[in-house]
Amino acid sequence: MSDAPYIPVTPSLTLPRDRVTGALAWISTVDHKKIGIMYLVTSLVFFCLGGIEALLMRIQLAQPNSTFLSPTAFNQVFTMHGTTMIFLFAMPVLVGTANYLAPLMIGASDVAFPRVNALSLWLLVFGGLLLYFSFIAGGAPAAGWFSYAPLSEKAYSLSKGVDYYCVGLIILGIASIFAAINLLVTIIHLRVPGLTIRRVPLFVWMVLVTQILILLAFPALNASLVMLFIDRTLHAHFFIPVSGGSAILWQHFFWAFGHPEVYILILPAFGVISEVIPVFSGKVIYGYEFVAASTVAIGVLSFLVWAHHMFAVGLGHGVDTMFAAGSLLIAVPTGVKIFNWIATMWQGTIRFTTSMLFAVGFLVMFTIGGLSGVSFAAFPIDWQVTDTYYLVAHIHYVLFGGTVFAMFAGVYYWFPKWSGHMLSERLGKWHFWLILVGFNMTFMVQHFLGLMGMTRRVFTYPNLPDWGLLNMISTTGAFLMGIAVAIFIWNVWTSVSGGEPAGDNPWNAWTLEWATTSPPPEHNFDRVPPVRSRRPIWDLEHPENPDWKHGH
């Protein structure tokens, strides 16, 4: 069957436009690849801003009784750090990667609605700018990234900061919902013939489940923000207990969004790892069906565990127990995946490229974060360590050690496809080792600080035994990470045009995005290889032993 015909290319959905060049070509584009790259650049800019905010906090906390930042400035900085990293870095980096890769991986010429795609991007950019405008419009929001009521209400947050938070995030929420609808229609309708849902790359599976979560979780955030905004501007009473409202309702609504959001941020990272590890282990993924099915299980469970963010509220023993059980249950499908990835590496011919190093780093760091997460599900422990640095350590092990490590693995893996040039492996290894050491210095010690009773979101602390030392270690580690990110940016900057030419398929990978040139032409494929299994390029290159003969 090696002479199977190539699949005719579906006609491009974009309208023919006059050739424009320069910045206008980028601003006016509806090409999913250019939009994907603009998502990635936007997320990198906000990653740097959020990182600078983190470093400001670490300078302030490096020594006891420091006066580097005022309490007001500190509150604004930690609020903006969290909000930025979640909504303006992690979401766009994942949506951008999905935007670039999902259509290529399914052999499509673009997303289903290219213009809506451009709308989503620009809503994101301007929503982000609006949020940051608050700094010069009377002060940034300072009530934490989850803006608990009634602190976020007018009586306690007088400046316009929380109003910018509401409107900015509603715009970002609408952008995310549009992007989700677009990607869902694309993945459901535009797969090339033969690419059944059981054959799509696992990255596409993860994107599919993530977009369903976005579709159902973001309305909860938008509804909550609308209510908070109405409270603040029209003097309504949703979340004000003294006039008949309920502060707890805000917590329920916010976490009804907030917990699925955690999986929205990690599932695409799982997808990246599920592409990188098999390729660099020289083996097919172990248990494809289990990785896909456990993702669906995580997606369903993620809507049923929101109140584990609220154990300290006092919802009652029965409620707490139920949510603790649900939260522990999520560890099962997540653990299944970790074993899938380890089993994929087992007896493989592993190539330790920078991408693979980050993927292995992800496995270890994310597992540590997962273990501290399981400890939180036991609510007596949660009562002890909630709102301490133990929590800060946990969230950073899953979101930095998890999502960010996975995204670096993905960038080193797909950068050749995006730019046509390889990233420097030498600089990449410096980047990896510096960030691994810096990350663990910064956040491992925060477990101990939390257990010793250091609460988060305090702008300074007294000179208690070891607190100064541990905080200084944490700050030093944070600056090592800053240097590592600078090396990464330098690597990207110099490799975009000066890196070694990549060729179509530098890693000998198997999925459809590697079946076209690097970077791909505007219509993506001149011809799409026939798809008879999960590894169409393998089948093409190994006609004597294709996967579809083994029923994959």
Add this chain to the structure above:
Amino acid sequence: MGTESIQSVEQIAAYDHNKLAMILFIISEGTFFVFLIIAYVYFHSVTKTGPTAANSLDLVKTSIFTVLLLASSFTMWRAEKSLRQGRPNGFRNWLIVTIVLGAAFLYDQGKGYFHLYHDNVTMSRNIFGTTFFTLTGFHGFHVLLGLIALCVLLGLTLAGDFKTSHSSAVETVTLYWHFVDWVWVVIFSVIYLWAFL
């Protein structure tokens, strides 16, 4: 294998992106309304003094306009059916009836708001005002968006569009219009029927 692929090519050609996108959008918007409705229900029995649904709202009048809104779902269904049967004039007439019914509903809602405002029942008066105006206000906003979409369809019809019996735009807007009508059934039950029955 070969024939299976050819079949799926034909199936893909028959897929309607717009309709699927609208169904997904409706799922998302429906979830948004679920949260507004939960907020209304959550605070339903909190208000002990001042305006409540039972002492400020007009059940009979709103019931009549509810019937009109539901009738507009029926007329929209007739409009779509006329188009499918190749009768563009029938489509145009049923569409006009739908727009009139939808506008009547919005007119009644606006008038109701005016009377409540006149009696000093507002967003800031108490938690009933807060939840009532937020929920019905967002619904009214969705009806308004639907009316704009219907008017665009009418304009296109008058300009000579929709010559064929199948239109993705008409089917998509119809789906949305049914959605805003049936969300109102839930909202009407929760606010009016719960208070008066």
